[in-house]
Amino acid sequence: MNKIVSKEQFSAAVTKLVVEAPLIARSRRAGHFVIVRCGAHGERIPLTIADADPVAGTITLVVQAVGDSTRKICALEPGDSLTDVVGPLGKATRIEQFGTVLCCGGGVGVAPLLPIIRAMKAAGNRVVSVLAGRSKDLIILEDEVRASSDEVIIMTDDGSYGQQGLVTVGVEQVLQREHVDRCVTIGPAIMMKFVALLTKKYEVPTEASLNAIMVDGTGMCGACRVTVGGRTRFVCVEGPEFDAHEIDFDELLQRLRNG
Amino acid sequence: MNQDTSRDAQWRVELRQRINPKERTAIDRVVMPQLDPAYRITCNEEVNQGITAEQAMTEATRCLDCNNPQCVTGCPVGIDIPGFIKRIECGQFGEAAATIKLTSSLPAVCGRVCPQEKQCESRCLHNKMKRPPVAIGYLERFAADWQLANEDESSQAAPAVSPDAPRVAVVGSGPAGLSFAGDMAKRGFRVTVFEALHEIGGVLKYGIPEFRLPNRIVDHEIDGLRRMGVEFVTNCLIGRTLTIDDLREQGFRGIFVASGAGFPRFMDIPGENLTGVMSSNEYLTRINLMEAGRGGDTPVMRGKVIAVIGGGNTAMDSARTALRMGAERVMLVYRRSEDEMPARREEVGHAREEGVEFMTLHNPVEYVGDDKGRLCAMRVQRMELGEPDASGRRSPVPVPGAITEVPVDLVIVAVGVSPNQLVPSSVQGLEVSRRHTIVVDEETMCSNVSMLYAGGDIVRGGATVILAMGDGRRAAAAMAAQLQSE
Numbered sequence: 001m002n003k004i005v006s007k008e009q010f011s012a013a014v015t016k017l018v019v020e021a022p023l024i025a026r027s028r029r030a031g032h033f034v035i036v037r038c039g040a041h042g043e044r045i046p047l048t049i050a051d052a053d054p055v056a057g058t059i060t061l062v063v064q065a066v067g068d069s070t071r072k073i074c075a076l077e078p079g080d081s082l083t084d085v086v087g088p089l090g091k092a093t094r095i096e097q098f099g100t101v102l103c104c105g106g107g108v109g110v111a112p113l114l115p116i117i118r119a120m121k122a123a124g125n126r127v128v129s130v131l132a133g134r135s136k137d138l139i140i141l142e143d144e145v146r147a148s149s150d151e152v153i154i155m156t157d158d159g160s161y162g163q164q165g166l167v168t169v170g171v172e173q174v175l176q177r178e179h180v181d182r183c184v185t186i187g188p189a190i191m192m193k194f195v196a197l198l199t200k201k202y203e204v205p206t207e208a209s210l211n212a213i214m215v216d217g218t219g220m221c222g223a224c225r226v227t228v229g230g231r232t233r234f235v236c237v238e239g240p241e242f243d244a245h246e247i248d249f250d251e252l253l254q255r256l257r258n259g
Numbered sequence: 260m261n262q263d264t265s266r267d268a269q270w271r272v273e274l275r276q277r278i279n280p281k282e283r284t285a286i287d288r289v290v291m292p293q294l295d296p297a298y299r300i301t302c303n304e305e306v307n308q309g310i311t312a313e314q315a316m317t318e319a320t321r322c323l324d325c326n327n328p329q330c331v332t333g334c335p336v337g338i339d340i341p342g343f344i345k346r347i348e349c350g351q352f353g354e355a356a357a358t359i360k361l362t363s364s365l366p367a368v369c370g371r372v373c374p375q376e377k378q379c380e381s382r383c384l385h386n387k388m389k390r391p392p393v394a395i396g397y398l399e400r401f402a403a404d405w406q407l408a409n410e411d412e413s414s415q416a417a418p419a420v421s422p423d424a425p426r427v428a429v430v431g432s433g434p435a436g437l438s439f440a441g442d443m444a445k446r447g448f449r450v451t452v453f454e455a456l457h458e459i460g461g462v463l464k465y466g467i468p469e470f471r472l473p474n475r476i477v478d479h480e481i482d483g484l485r486r487m488g489v490e491f492v493t494n495c496l497i498g499r500t501l502t503i504d505d506l507r508e509q510g511f512r513g514i515f516v517a518s519g520a521g522f523p524r525f526m527d528i529p530g531e532n533l534t535g536v537m538s539s540n541e542y543l544t545r546i547n548l549m550e551a552g553r554g555g556d557t558p559v560m561r562g563k564v565i566a567v568i569g570g571g572n573t574a575m576d577s578a579r580t581a582l583r584m585g586a587e588r589v590m591l592v593y594r595r596s597e598d599e600m601p602a603r604r605e606e607v608g609h610a611r612e613e614g615v616e617f618m619t620l621h622n623p624v625e626y627v628g629d630d631k632g633r634l635c636a637m638r639v640q641r642m643e644l645g646e647p648d649a650s651g652r653r654s655p656v657p658v659p660g661a662i663t664e665v666p667v668d669l670v671i672v673a674v675g676v677s678p679n680q681l682v683p684s685s686v687q688g689l690e691v692s693r694r695h696t697i698v699v700d701e702e703t704m705c706s707n708v709s710m711l712y713a714g715g716d717i718v719r720g721g722a723t724v725i726l727a728m729g730d731g732r733r734a735a736a737a738m739a740a741q742l743q744s745e
Binding site: 023024027037039041042043044068069072083084085086087088089215216218219220221222223225226227232234237251254255257258 | 455456457465493494495496499500501502521522523525527531532534535537538540541544545549550554555556557558631632633679680681
């Protein structure tokens with residue numbers, strides 16, 4: 001049992017939970033995720049770690065209510081507990097001094113992107129972040145992202161905040177005006193697909209963090225398999241980040257849709 | 260309990276003389292009472308109902324208590340088989356169970372899932388007389404179930420574990436880990452078992468279905484270990500949540516890695532990533548561990564026409580589970596003939612009785628999807644048997660041009676597993692094989708890293724419950740000796 005320490009509602013569907021998980025708080029790195037379960041008959045749900053406090057022994061999860069299980073998790077209040085939390089899972093992000101790093105996140109994808117932005121900044125990179133959402137209230141963690149970015153570009157579909165347009169508009173502005181050494185993208189699969197197409201055109205090495213369907217999250221079930229460079233890979237243990245230019249996004253989109 | 264259990268003990272000599280061998284040999288082998296196939300595929304109830312006390316005593320009488328019992332040599336954990344069978348013949352069922360427990364931590368499990376026809380029963384003297392062997396597996400299960408139903412083990416005084424006793428850690432709570440934990444606890448060590456999933460039991464819980472091995476049986480065995488002082492920690496992935504170095508810092512003086520062979524194998528054929536193709540691990544985990552279709556929140560694809568690929572126990576479990584999930588037609592696609600199937604004979608028989616269609620000498624070569632990426636058919640290649648391969652089985656060879664397309668809406672791939680590299684790759688300097696298994700000394704199960712032992716599928720790459728338990732047992736003996744000599 002892992003107790004909810006605090007809760008913040010980012011929008012109607014997006015909730016931030018700070019959860020007691022001292023061992024994970026100590027061992028997690030940017031890019032890692034956890035599997036959580038809520039209730040005695042609950043589903044195992046993969047969630048990326050947005051932040052951690054090793055001293056307080058907590059991790060931060062940002063959850064978007066999209067199905068029964070995520071709605072159940074979002075309905076938890078401080079003092080309630082998640083039935084199970086296991087992690088950290090997956091491979092940590094490769095953090096190096098690349099030069100200029102473009103970090104683009106869409107929707108709740110900004111949450112797992114935040115630790116990567118921080119780590120890239122701490123490694124001495126110039127960090128340009130592009131945050132995208134359908135409307136203003138779906139842009140999350142802007143202050144935290146600003147604190148670790150040299151520049152932040154905000155894109156909304158409806159133009160209610162920042163510039164109007166898709167994430168790719170903001171990404172292309174940066175790619176056209178300056179040399180970018182590396183790109184990291186996290187968000188809906190369809191968004192990452194188009195970011196990847198764009199950065200491929202500009203020949204910028206790009207990592208995409210995939211959110212596949214999983215059961216155990218430790219390599220056992222194979223539900224999360226994805227084709228990268230013509231080979232089947234498991235997102236849970238070989239990912240979640242892969243070379244975005246090699247990912248078969250169409251297959252991934254079909255698997256997510258049919259899931 | 261009569262203390263002397265040897266073959267020369269007075270009670271055994273008298274028992275042998277009570278009935279002559281000819282009469283013993285003339286008795287027919289017991290038939291396991293089973294649920295009717297038409298009923299059992301509508302539910303998840305255990306198929307084998309277990310034999311009665313009377314049946315057990317009669318079956319035990321068949322055992323000749325022979326001079327040189329080969330059955331024991333066929334048992335990976337060396338159970339004193341004639342010793343426990345003769346207890347049953349006397350009606351001393353509790354003593355029979357106690358005899359088994361001297362060497363096996365999980366008798367109720369082994370009595371159900373061991374391939375006895377390849378182990379103990381294959382070496383029974385009755386075979387030489389062209390008679391069916393003594394039903395050792397049924398008798399083992401009978402003794403364990405009798406104890407479970409009739410003896411309140413919770414009231415038995417647990418052996419006091421000294422707080423100063425050395426601590427040992429176990430990575431993984433499957434059969435190898437549980438067997439090791441039991442043996443170390445018996446020797447007075449303080450044992451903690453770390454499990455990555457939210458449930459204890461490993462493959463006994465996520466893999467083997469309820470109708471073959473009920474969870475209450477597994478839980479009972481785990482409770483027994485708890486009473487012996489074994490501690491369990493769930494949701495802890497060694498290598499990630501805690502490292503092997505963390506465990507050493509916490510004072511664990513010996514570590515036994517039994518993390519299993521988690522990685523499902525696929526065949527690398529076109530269409531394998533279509534929606535509707537999944538591993539048997541995924542299918543069985545969703546249903547067994549996550550209770551999909553039985554009140555759990557986890558969904559599972561149902562499918563009307565299902566093909567299961569493979570011929571092992573997991574393939575049988577998947578096919579029979581699919582029938583219970585309401586499939587209209589379940590085909591088992593296997594590239595060799597039925598004789599070469601690695602599954603237990605009993606499971607093959609049960610699957611056939613329940614209506615699984617055997618498509619032997621066929622191998623899938625491609626899966627075909629619709630415009631939305633959903634599986635709708637498989638293309639299968641007809642095979643014929645050629646020369647024996649390295650495993651001694653005749654190897655399947657494709658028949659040129661003999662490819663047919665069969666409509667299916669769910670394919671479950673059960674062609675084996677590979678070792679999960681998560682734990683091995685997190686230990687610096689640990690020697691692993693090309694197949695990613697941990698390399699150990701076969702006698703002691705010790706790896707090249709000091710005080711790090713390993714066993715089960717992480718060493719074998721995919722074997723049976725009982726072989727895993729045998730590894731746990733050998734590792735416990737060797738680690739205990741090592742720790743005591745220090």
